[in-house]
Amino acid sequence: MRVSQPLSPLTAHLGYWMRLVSNHVSHGFARKLADRDVTVAEWVVLRQLYDEDALAPSRLAERLGMTRGAITKLADRLTAKALLMRTDHPDDGRAQTLALTKQGRRLVPTLAVLADENDAAFFGHFTPDERSRIEQFLKAIVDRHGLTDVPVS
Amino acid sequence: MRVSQPLSPLTAHLGYWMRLVSNHVSHGFARKLADRDVTVAEWVVLRQLYDEDALAPSRLAERLGMTRGAITKLADRLTAKALLMRTDHPDDGRAQTLALTKQGRRLVPTLAVLADENDAAFFGHFTPDERSRIEQFLKAIVDRHGLTDVPVS
DNA sequence: CCTCGTTTGTTGACTAGGAAACTAGATCAT
DNA sequence: ATGATCTAGTTTCCTAGTCAACAAACGAGG
Numbered sequence: 001m002r003v004s005q006p007l008s009p010l011t012a013h014l015g016y017w018m019r020l021v022s023n024h025v026s027h028g029f030a031r032k033l034a035d036r037d038v039t040v041a042e043w044v045v046l047r048q049l050y051d052e053d054a055l056a057p058s059r060l061a062e063r064l065g066m067t068r069g070a071i072t073k074l075a076d077r078l079t080a081k082a083l084l085m086r087t088d089h090p091d092d093g094r095a096q097t098l099a100l101t102k103q104g105r106r107l108v109p110t111l112a113v114l115a116d117e118n119d120a121a122f123f124g125h126f127t128p129d130e131r132s133r134i135e136q137f138l139k140a141i142v143d144r145h146g147l148t149d150v151p152v153s
Numbered sequence: 154m155r156v157s158q159p160l161s162p163l164t165a166h167l168g169y170w171m172r173l174v175s176n177h178v179s180h181g182f183a184r185k186l187a188d189r190d191v192t193v194a195e196w197v198v199l200r201q202l203y204d205e206d207a208l209a210p211s212r213l214a215e216r217l218g219m220t221r222g223a224i225t226k227l228a229d230r231l232t233a234k235a236l237l238m239r240t241d242h243p244d245d246g247r248a249q250t251l252a253l254t255k256q257g258r259r260l261v262p263t264l265a266v267l268a269d270e271n272d273a274a275f276f277g278h279f280t281p282d283e284r285s286r287i288e289q290f291l292k293a294i295v296d297r298h299g300l301t302d303v304p305v306s
Numbered sequence: 307c308c309t310c311g312t313t314t315g316t317t318g319a320c321t322a323g324g325a326a327a328c329t330a331g332a333t334c335a336t
Numbered sequence: 337a338t339g340a341t342c343t344a345g346t347t348t349c350c351t352a353g354t355c356a357a358c359a360a361a362c363g364a365g366g
Contacts, residue, residue, distance in 0.1 A: 007200075007203065007261070007262060007265045008265070008269065009204075010197070010200055010201075010268075010303065012272075013268060013269075013272040014272060014275075014276045014284060014287055014288060014291070015175075015178040015179070015182065015268075015271065015272045015275065015276070016304065017288060017291035017292065017295065018171065018174065018175045018178060018291060019175050019178070019179055019304040020291075020295060020300055020302075020303075020304040021171065021175075021291050021294050021295060021300070022168075022171045022172050022174075022175035022176075022304075023175075023304045024298065024300055025168040025171060025172065026168070026172055029168070039351095039352080041352080041353090044163070047160075047163055048163075050160065051162075056314085056315095057314080057315065058313085058314065058315080066353080066354090067353080067354060067355075068314075068315065068316085069315085069316075069317080069353085069354070069355080069356095070352075070353055070354075071315090072315065072316055072317085073316095073352075073353085074352090074353095077352095089314095092313095092314085092361075092362070093314090093360075093361050093362075094313065094314040094315065094360065094361050094362070095313090095314060095315085095361095096314080096315070108160070109160060112160045112161065115163075115166060115168075116161065116166075118166075118168065119165075119166040119167060119168045122167075122168060122294060122298070123166075123167045123168070123294075125297065126290075126293075130290070131167060133286075134167055134287075134290055135167060135170060137279070137283070137286075137287055138167070138170035138171060138173075138174050139170065140279075141174050141275055141276075142170065142173060142174060144278065145177065145275070147173055147174070147177050149173075150163065150173075151169065151172040151173040151175075151176045153172075153176060153352095153353085192322085194322080194323090209344080209345095210344075210345065211343085211344060211345075219323080219324090220323080220324055220325075221344075221345060221346085222323080222324070222325080222326090222345085222346070222347075222348095223322080223323055223324075224345085225345065225346055225347085226322075226323080226346095227322090227323095230322095242344095245331075245332070245343095245344085246330075246331050246332080246344095247330065247331050247332070247343065247344040247345065248331090248343090248344060248345085249344080249345075
């Protein structure tokens with residue numbers, strides 16, 4: 001005879017609901033980006049370089065919480081699409097610097113529209129007050145745990 | 154001369170903060186599970202079968218929003234670890250049914266403790282009132298978009 | 307100098323999943 | 337009965353990451 005004690009259900013955890021919603025927000029965005037042949041990780045890199053203008057791969061890796069190996073491959077893909085350029089550092093023979101191409105720079109604003117739309121689709125029905133409360137909750141966790149990387153997946 | 158209009162920052166989106174927090178909650182949990190040689194997806198399957206007792210792979214796939222191919226491989230891994238058993242359906246030659254082994258069943262409660270701890274680590278500092286408000290927000294989105302799958306990644 | 311340790315980016319082996327083709331078995335319509 | 341269609345699970349190929357080993361270049365101490 002087996003008696004299994006009942007456990008608190010998966011749904012008892014806030015993490016469960018967060019992950020559920022977050023996954024759908026991300027996948028929704030990923031689907032929109034896919035029309036433009038861009039992944040979420042690629043979008044984050046593009047958006048980052050739009051502001052930064054030029055950045056070393058290793059800095060980018062820290063920023064996004066990814067390995068340098070992943071950045072190498074990401075950069076490969078983006079240069080293959082002619083959205084990004086590698087330049088060797090003039091003084092340091094090891095280092096490179098990544099920057100958007102003209103096309104890359106031109107693409108970012110249109111993708112930003114998709115990002116705005118996606119966020120609105122999921123959070124737009126909340127009042128501004130509710131939205132800022134949610135943001136407070138989330139930022140409280142971010143602060144408390146010292147989370148700094150830009151989420152990519 | 155290039156004039157690039159400033160865009161709303163990544164951080165303007167609630168989706169950004171959700172993904173940041175959610176990723177860390179998941180990865181935190183994944184790290185705890187890794188000590189027991191279990192992945193998050195495996196945990197979800199184990200937990201699901203703990204309640205269900207037996208389930209067809211295809212039902213599981215629907216439940217978790219994964220492909221049947223992924224379930225095949227997941228089940229392979231779990232049977233290799235002797236946590237799960239496949240049984241052929243007596244009447245239907247195509248069908249199987251998945252169930253936990255004794256060891257699998259024994260493992261789930263200890264993993265459930267990890268899940269509880271992880272959730273507490275990230276959300277425990279909120280008051281019960283705040284927590285239920287967060288849950289309301291999240292469930293509102295879930296309802297509005299009809300999200301039903303158990304999030305795995 | 308020159309050597310030792312460090313940093314930079316790349317590579318190869320591996321993992322977990324998706325998409326779609328595939329096999330085998332069931333069901334259904336004649 | 338039997339051919340067509342559908343369903344269940346598997347397999348193959350692909351993608352996008354990690355991890356760890358690596359080569360090249362730098363920098364600091366003797």
